[in-house]
Amino acid sequence: MAERVGGFRLELDHEGIRELLQSPEVESAVRESAERIAAVAGDGFEVGNAYHGDSRVVVSVRAMTREAKVAEATDKTLTLAVQACRA
Numbered sequence: 001m002a003e004r005v006g007g008f009r010l011e012l013d014h015e016g017i018r019e020l021l022q023s024p025e026v027e028s029a030v031r032e033s034a035e036r037i038a039a040v041a042g043d044g045f046e047v048g049n050a051y052h053g054d055s056r057v058v059v060s061v062r063a064m065t066r067e068a069k070v071a072e073a074t075d076k077t078l079t080l081a082v083q084a085c086r087a
Contacts, residue, residue, distance in 0.1 A: 026057055038081075041068070
């Protein structure tokens, strides 16, 4: 599907974008971000396994201990740690 953007005709290669978002390089970058988030969140938070969704690589960070779950529920520890990968 082509679209006019600022005088240019823009046509996206959706299959190419999907391949890029599922590439080993993107998986590595996503894993690094997840590891930073888990480190900022602290003890009890762990990085899960990467899996390839329909269109991109997904890596999760989970609260694994009771203490970590309470910290997320009361203080939003993991939610706030997400800011570690934004900059």
